[in-house]
Amino acid sequence: MARAWRQGTLALVLIGLLGALAAGVAGSSGTSSAVRAAGSADDRPNIVVVMTDDQNDYELAWMPRTRALLVDRGMDLTDAISPHPLCCPARAELVTGQYAQNNGVRHNRGPYGGNAALDPVDTIGSWFSEAGYRTGFIGKYLNGYGAHQARPPGWDRWDPLVQGVYDYRNFTFLNDGHPESYRNDYVTQAIEERTNAAVRAFSAADEPFLLMSWHLAPHYRLDKRNHKALPAPAPQDRHRFTRSRPPSLDKPSYAEKDVSDQPRAFAHRRRPDDAQVRAEFRARLRSLQSVDRAVASLVRTLRSTGKLENTYLFFLSDNGYLLGEHRFIGKNVLAEEALQVPLLVAGPGIEPGSTSAAPASLVDLPATFADLAGLQPTRVLDGLSLVPVLRGEAASVRDTTLVQTGADQGDGWAQRGVRTARYLYATRSGDSDPVLYDRWLDPFETRNVAEDPRYAGVRESLESRRRQLLDCTGWTCNRSFGQPPDPAGQ
Template sequence: MQAWVRSGVTALIVCVCAALGVTLAEQDATPVPASAQVAAAPATTSDAPGQDRPNIVFVMTDDMRADELRWMPHTRELLAERGIAFTDAVSPHPLCCPARAQLVTGQYAQNNGVQHNAGPFGGFQALDPSQEISSWFTREGYQTGFIGKFLNGYTDLDQRPSGWDHWDALSAGVYDYFDFSFDNDGSPVAFRDSYVTEVIAERTNATVRDFAAKDEPFLIYSWHLGPHYRINRQGKPVPAPAAPIDKGRFADSVPPALKAPSFNERNVLDQPRPFRNRLLAREELVIAEHRARLRALQSVDRAVESLVETLRSVGELNNTVIVFASDNGYSLGEHRFVGKNVLTDEVLRVPLLIRGPGVGTGLTSGLPVTLVDLPATFTALAEVSPGWLLDGTSFVPSLIGQDQPFRDTTLVQTGDDGGDGWAYRGVRTSRYLYGVNGSDGFLYDELLDPGELVNRIYDPAYAEIQTLLEQRRLQLLSCSGESCNQTFGMLPEPG
């Protein structure tokens, strides 16, 4: 990283283009203007000494909504205020296993095989453990470590995913929060009456200290469980428990979802099947879950603080890119729905914060990045050559507030545990959200209807728009590599 900081912005963009195989002809896409990307302070870069290639530490939560970041003061202060916040980041396949598979393969589900959490196309069993991007980093001199929650169904009896020098995934009691086990490089270790977030934080920090004692840079994935609900010893889902220090907090907090126009939407007959004829969400249960989620996130917030302090104590903070995100968002009563694996704004959108050498401070970006773009960005930062086609695109230029060509249409999709493994598959643009599952579908005009209250799929004023979005959808359903990152052009106005 220090090498490209010294060489300036021009060298950085050349490096990124070379790493991704981008030609000058491919850069004809409409650039996202810097005015749309950057707010607050101007970009600054670090001139601290360090190795040429940066360390990368990726911290991830589970089921965290983008609006819940406001209750994580350490994360906001240490990452958002000292880095860049992407305000339109989404999880394009918003469910645990498909999202996580994207992050270890750099590919959409049609290419990595993980379409759902269960069924023949779901869970760890659907992932090829020999096809993980970590092996590229190991091959090119990085130390690699994974700590925390992996894909549903993984146990210490399964094949260890390739490429990780240190493999410490949760392997039993994954959703328990208090009684669980870690793989611990093939020598499983059990914890009883411990709090999982605190243990993940401790084991992550120990890995940082171990890797920092060596000369090579490192890549670490530290994936937390909070604020995902707990599955108790009776096998029942219950709200996430708090660490002892956080019990009783947020007793008066009210979820922002209650003020959303879509909360317990009155008329859902025009909505797609997941929302039609659904009973009203029980407000008291939504409030209770919201408060439990905030309490669970406090330990993650402290984990971020301890990570930053650990990196500082071993002299690696100024040479480390820290990334914070969630695997997907979560609905808390919008459209009467509580959960995920649907295509709505609150489920698609995720927090995404990045801090590191060369990254501007106090910036925000409206670039429509997705989780699929993170592996491409990591490989570009580390100057690592991908071993197969990546479906995402690097957004390294945006990290320093530069204009950047970018796609104008993003593939979004959900899976099923039966049939062919697919449910709703569609596209998202700066204005529209469109999806189809067999004969059922939806089309939302986010500009006129940000609450997604009106399904315009049968509105004749949107017929031409729907036709064009369907054409884009059909092109992207089987996309791979650069074909997933097309610029289709402007859509007409309705009517």
């Protein structure tokens, strides 16, 4: 589905934020050795990853600086998804390059959820550190991580939020074991400042660096009683977007009249409150404005330190978010609004203003980072490197992607299924609660055709793929199955 902001004419002049990016993508050398000749320069690229929390794809239209710096100057991967659309499983995928059946994190909490479910010994920080990179993490880490828990190995600068993670105004960073608290401040601005400080510190050394800067916005806020509240804006943004209309209101799936054919997650829900949806959407936009400014500030810092031309800058969200589609507000469901995420990349050799419709997922990103750095991870990665896509080359890509959601009880699983260019299919344990959407004929996923006799052959084919991917690992997660059959009569 095309992003809403593509349909209008974008006009934006941002002076002095970004020079032309250098040509020539740094290819993967295939070596993980950090040993170099004495006095030789280490010209491997830097990698900086900026991530938001719960941002859906179309909200990028309200981030003009990020669009100018990364869309106009880099590549927009328009079919990028979070294949496990919930905070902690998505973040675990990004530090391991593995699906939940392999890294252990199936939900935010419960016996198979949260930071406690992840073995922290062998993650992306270790791979890059052992390969001679400087490494840094700043912002929101996996759910449940606190100051009392062990520091994952491999991070030179370890600065996650450990208290007031969802407060926005009163919070604490671990600060490499010397906690630093903020009161009546703003979390996005604090992450911006700490990220820029890390860039300046890393730039003073000869080694390349990997830096993760993971923001809280536009995730909902938790108040003092741990109740959900609207995300808080920075002071200068509190009166903005008072008339902005949520795109979800204009979708056929919004407040869907008949959800009797829909899966359990959508059935038996009340019609969403339009005023609540408007208020949440506008609050989310306000919270994203500070992230938009932080991206511009980061680019300025990279430029002033002389590192911009040799840095790959990634912008993404951990998962998408529904705002009333199928009567649902939230995530952790298998619907396009939860799966689709923004994924923008700018860096050496990436064609400015380019786009790619190649299937991409968060699981692919660690493989991509490793390929750009020329290192070999010690975990078996379930994703594919996107470097050929970034080069604009024809790439061998999967035609069927595993998608799944978790639960905080039982075996930790909820829906598990597959997504192709045309179909989304999933079931729960015991093959119950099946859902099958034909997104070519029904792009808003308002008709579940799992029980439609015309789709019997389609369902059989997709069920076979689902079963083969449920326990996949490594290359077996990326097989090409071929074109699924058409419905009978087409």
